Amino acid sequence: MSKLDKKSVMQLNIDRLIAYFNGVNALAEALQHYYPEDAVSAAAIYKWRKRGSLPLNQLQKIILMAEKQGKPIDINVFMRHNHTTPEKIKMTSTNNRVIIFDTTLRDGEQSPGAAMTKEEKIRIARQLEKLGVDVIEAGFAAASEGDFDAIHSIAEVIQHATVCSLCRANERDVRKAGEAIAPASKKRIHTFIATSPLHMEHKLRMKPQEVKEAAVKAVKIAREYTDDVEFSCEDALRSDLNFLAEVCQAVIEAGATTINIPDTVGYAIPFQTEVFFRELIQKTPNSDKVIWSAHCHNDLGLAVSNSLAAVIGGARQVECTINGLGERAGNASLEEVVMALKTRHDVFNLETGIDTTQIVPTSKMVSTITGYPIQPNKAIVGANAFAHESGIHQDGVLKCRETYEIMSAESVGWSNNRLTLGKLSGRNAFRTKLQELGIELGSEEALNSAFARFKELADKKREIFDEDLHALVSDELVSRAPDRYKYVSLCIHSETGEEPTAEIVFNTDGEEKRASSHGSGPIDAVFKAIESKVNSSADLQLYSVNAITAGPESQGEVTVRLSREGYIVNGQGADTDILVASAKAYLSALNKLEESPRIKAQGVI
Numbered sequence: 001m002s003k004l005d006k007k008s009v010m011q012l013n014i015d016r017l018i019a020y021f022n023g024v025n026a027l028a029e030a031l032q033h034y035y036p037e038d039a040v041s042a043a044a045i046y047k048w049r050k051r052g053s054l055p056l057n058q059l060q061k062i063i064l065m066a067e068k069q070g071k072p073i074d075i076n077v078f079m080r081h082n083h084t085t086p087e088k089i090k091m092t093s094t095n096n097r098v099i100i101f102d103t104t105l106r107d108g109e110q111s112p113g114a115a116m117t118k119e120e121k122i123r124i125a126r127q128l129e130k131l132g133v134d135v136i137e138a139g140f141a142a143a144s145e146g147d148f149d150a151i152h153s154i155a156e157v158i159q160h161a162t163v164c165s166l167c168r169a170n171e172r173d174v175r176k177a178g179e180a181i182a183p184a185s186k187k188r189i190h191t192f193i194a195t196s197p198l199h200m201e202h203k204l205r206m207k208p209q210e211v212k213e214a215a216v217k218a219v220k221i222a223r224e225y226t227d228d229v230e231f232s233c234e235d236a237l238r239s240d241l242n243f244l245a246e247v248c249q250a251v252i253e254a255g256a257t258t259i260n261i262p263d264t265v266g267y268a269i270p271f272q273t274e275v276f277f278r279e280l281i282q283k284t285p286n287s288d289k290v291i292w293s294a295h296c297h298n299d300l301g302l303a304v305s306n307s308l309a310a311v312i313g314g315a316r317q318v319e320c321t322i323n324g325l326g327e328r329a330g331n332a333s334l335e336e337v338v339m340a341l342k343t344r345h346d347v348f349n350l351e352t353g354i355d356t357t358q359i360v361p362t363s364k365m366v367s368t369i370t371g372y373p374i375q376p377n378k379a380i381v382g383a384n385a386f387a388h389e390s391g392i393h394q395d396g397v398l399k400c401r402e403t404y405e406i407m408s409a410e411s412v413g414w415s416n417n418r419l420t421l422g423k424l425s426g427r428n429a430f431r432t433k434l435q436e437l438g439i440e441l442g443s444e445e446a447l448n449s450a451f452a453r454f455k456e457l458a459d460k461k462r463e464i465f466d467e468d469l470h471a472l473v474s475d476e477l478v479s480r481a482p483d484r485y486k487y488v489s490l491c492i493h494s495e496t497g498e499e500p501t502a503e504i505v506f507n508t509d510g511e512e513k514r515a516s517s518h519g520s521g522p523i524d525a526v527f528k529a530i531e532s533k534v535n536s537s538a539d540l541q542l543y544s545v546n547a548i549t550a551g552p553e554s555q556g557e558v559t560v561r562l563s564r565e566g567y568i569v570n571g572q573g574a575d576t577d578i579l580v581a582s583a584k585a586y587l588s589a590l591n592k593l594e595e596s597p598r599i600k601a602q603g604v605i
């Protein structure tokens with residue numbers, strides 16, 4: 001190849017690039033819209049075309065703009081002599097893209113006490129979209145009116161990710177799911193039925209052929225609402241492989257586009273999972289017409305390993321949750337699956353659409369909202385995940401990061417603590433920041449009250465970070481509901497050699513109550529003082545404090561888990577004073593105990 005040829009290969013086909021954006025004028029208008037401060041005139045674009053090149057910074061702007069417009073481009077195809085299509089190749093036509101299906105809002109919510117309000121779910125859904133997940137499973141539409149409503153609202157606000165509802169394989173459930181996701185620009189119905197002998201015989205009391213027919217019927221009804229239908233064989237990894245292949249073949253014919261093979265009970269072992277996927281895919285006629293998916297539970301601590309094994313076996317969708325939240329020991333953790341695929345690209349050679357720098361902010365938000373603290377030694381998102389205690393390691397890391405670190409803290413969004421607001425920030429800056437964070441308070445009153453609390457916090461803490469705002473707003477949204485109990489003030493006396501005492505003032509149904517008590521420690525005294533008036537007869541199951549951000553000025557975030565007659569709730573409170581945060585968390589848990597427990601849909605994957 002001559003030098004000239006090489007050069008022409010590197011040249012950009014500007015005509016083609018312009019055509020992709022519908023012509024010179026449309027491109028100029030789009031640039032004007034996305035970069036009003038640094039707009040480019042149509043005349044300038046004509047010049048690029050004439051010259052056959054454009055400045056690199058303009059090219060970068062165009063690539064970014066295409067992302068924002070939801071039609072990302074692969075710039076390589078705009079090089080001369082390249083004739084492939086400009087759109088990035090979609091998942092269905094390649095097999096090097098793993099779809100990340102997040103079920104924090106459905107499976108994650110099934111963790112004891114992790115029930116979320118509609119507003120909280122919407123905030124998490126927005127953050128998941130920012131994180132770049134492909135599918136958001138927003139809930140189980142038929143489970144309750146509240147679930148239906150939350151899915152419907154999420155479907156209205158999410159723009160790029162697919163919004164999905166789970167449903168059992170019966171007509172009523174499927175139609176509910178279809179109605180709930182109706183407003184979404186991209187929508188999926190996820191229907192399931194058990195296929196293991198144990199579940200079919202004892203839970204469903206159905207014969208295998210009846211199960212197959214129910215599955216086909218459900219998929220067909222689902223297709224009335226959307227072309228994107230996922231089918232799950234509950235307890236698949238304990239099902240008979242031949243029967244499973246038969247059911248899969250039937251649902252593919254009926255129009256399913258994704259088939260999920262869940263390890264519902266967390267029983268699988270990775271090398272067997274890989275073989276299982278490979279064999280099932282081989283055995284199923286037309287298996288190349290669908291995306292195969294893994295959904296693994298963590299009862300043996302193997303959920304992530306099993307998911308990755310499934311991927312090696314041919315799965316191209318992984319169902320997972322933030323922080324590994326989920327029933328019992330939880331689901332596969334999204335952050336671990338994604339970072340394993342990314343860090344060991346040499347092994348997998350697979351891509352995801354995740355913006356990994358959003359991982360830690362998402363993890364913190366989910367932890368704050370659900371009241372599930374993250375263990376410090378948790379991979380990727382635990383406080384110690386990137387801390388190097390040992391002197392030898394520290395020395396190595398300082399000399400060359402790669403010696404002991406396989407990925408950087410920045411790449412997953414640590415030290416992304418952005419200073420957002422300070423003491424002098426005004427109401428408008430506050431409102432704008434909340435909008436940026438995807439938080440809607442619903443009314444001017446709520447905004448005013450949140451702003452007042454922000455000012456209070458800013459008096460105690462000079463720097464206010466995104467995480468502080470999320471905690472503050474979580475508090476605000478919770479206390480906006482017509483709660484029975486509201487915190488007013490607290491006085492603690494604690495001295496060496498003396499039993500601590502707490503005096504608390506709080507509102508019950510609008511009436512002010514004062515109570516005081518001794519305790520073995522100040523927190524015990526606070527809780528006993530509250531209980532002296534409330535007499536909830538609840539058991540305290542868990543108490544934990546976490547720092548929201550780094551540094552001695554950080555707010556403490558307290559989680560209190562109470563249980564009464566098998567009903568479990570998590571209450572949260574945040575304050576720079578952890579005793580105040582503890583009182584708030586206890587009252588918040590008492591408020592949640594007042595709500596009626598939600599009916600849990602029976603049989604979930």
Ligand SMILES: [Zn+2]
Nearest residue numbers: 107295604605
């Ligand atoms: Zn599950």
